């Protein structure tokens with residue numbers, strides 16, 4: 001069996017009295033889309049934040065690409081090939097769409113202690129950035145200020161930024177939220193294409209997208225992983241249907 | 251280049267620089283030597299403001315202790331001079347070196363904080379240097395220290411007002427040139443990106459702290475350069491050059507000129523000193539003694555700029571393209 005790309009063991013995270021992550025173990029295989037679903041407040045974002053390093057778990061370990069990254073800071077994990085898109089859109093609003101992606105490319109081109117050369121004419125940054133924008137369907141909006149992009153476009157931009165570093169693992173926190181049906185469709189297509197290149201942990205409330213894309217699904221309820229399995233298994237799981245999908249959905 | 255002259259900003263800036271380059275000749279022709287000393291002060295303060303603009307304007311880091319670098323640059327020159335080391339070739343690099351070390355130290359401590367805490371801690375460190383310098387009894391304590399100007403062999407005589415002015419102007423242009431490259435460099439983009447959205451930049455893989463620290467050190471070095479010049483301008487250093495009021499004045503100049511605008515520090519410094527020079531006599535003319543309170547008039551003026559011209563004076567010259 002191949003080794004998982006990412007593997008978290010027995011993570012626990014408390015916020016005061018609230019057990020937001022309750023002894024969760026989860027892994028993502030190379031080339032796999034592992035979906036994480038669960039009701040609002042189940043602790044999905046909290047879990048992902050621990051995987052990326054935005055939050056530190058109280059106990060538990062996280063291994064990524066064969067090494068223990070539990071104590072590694074966020075930016076160092078990104079260097080290893082871990083990329084994230086945020087549930088609440090986080091783009092650089094004062095920069096153009098192209099600048100946003102070019103900065104994401106730059107993050108993976110060694111250090112940025114370069115003080116004189118103009119990035120605006122740096123083809124080693126701009127060309128891949130342009131291709132990245134085109135891949136998510138934003139090619140025509142390259143020179144638009146990120147702040148003035150529509151909400152759906154900003155989500156697409158986030159994906160382009162996350163992909164710019166050619167990550168090995170992509171953590172997507174509700175990427176379709178706020179997208180129109182057409183944009184969602186395109187994103188589903190894009191993610192399916194990307195699958196061969198990187199593993200994904202996908203948080204999503206859009207069940208059509210989840211069942212269309214996921215190889216495995218983990219269901220999180222009140223901070224606990226109540227079930228993990230193939231989409232068929234999850235659909236059939238009585239506990240899951242009761243707790244989350246609601247009887248009669250399947 | 252020539253096309254840039256056709257925009258209002260380009261034309262005004264070009265005219266201004268031309269005037270500034272010719273200032274020693276003009277003041278001589280019209281026998282207004284006092285104006286040359288005002289011009290020198292404006293140029294030196296512009297360097298300081300430009301250095302603050304690097305962290306405040308591009309990085310969004312509101313340092314309220316930037317005048318400390320006036321003092322560190324100035325006192326390094328002063329103390330060396332008092333100990334018989336007059337060569338600028340030794341004084342200036344040493345002064346810059348001390349400033350860099352100091353900036354690295356306080357940057358490493360203060361950049362871990364945000365917002366108001368950052369403002370307070372940079373202020374606190376600057377006050378620390380201020381009181382340290384007041385305590386230097388061997389070097390004049392509160393009264394300050396008369397020094398002789400740095401010597402550069404036969405290259406340039408800093409005692410000559412015109413030569414000194416031109417040297418300051420060249421250093422200002424070099425500072426602005428560097429600043430203009432910095433904004434659009436990889437480093438500058440990281441700095442500006444972190445101002446826009448720190449979390450995002452970290453999640454992209456940038457160790458933001460390191461870049462901010464480097465920016466802080468660079469700004470400190472240019473700040474110290476202006477301190478070195480200030481000491482040579484008056485042949486005198488004193489704790490007053492780094493009082494918190496001066497740090498505040500520097501922020502005012504940056505905001506007035508236009509935060510993050512390339513020539514903003516220059517516009518800001520010119521306006522600041524012009525107001526100081528002309529508002530005082532004007533108020534005194536209205537009523538003797540009122541001149542002392544020029545800042546009471548200047549304060550509300552500033553508020554108006556902050557409220558109605560958010561990009562400062564720079565924004566009056568049209569949209570920026572960067």
Ligand SMILES: Nc1ncnc2c1ncn2[C@@H]1O[C@H](COP(=O)(O)OP(=O)(O)OP(=O)(O)O)[C@@H](O)[C@H]1O
Pocket residue numbers: 015018020038039040041042043044045046047087
């Ligand atoms: N920084 C924090 N401090 C305190 N409590 C927090 C913090 N972050 C999250 N929580 C709480 O932890 C629980 C899990 O939140 P989380 O955002 O991870 O849920 P989620 O599954 O992502 O929900 P949603 O589907 O609404 O995005 C919630 O009860 C939330 O209020």
Ligand SMILES: [Mg+2]
Pocket residue numbers: 044045046087173
């Ligand atoms: Mg969430």
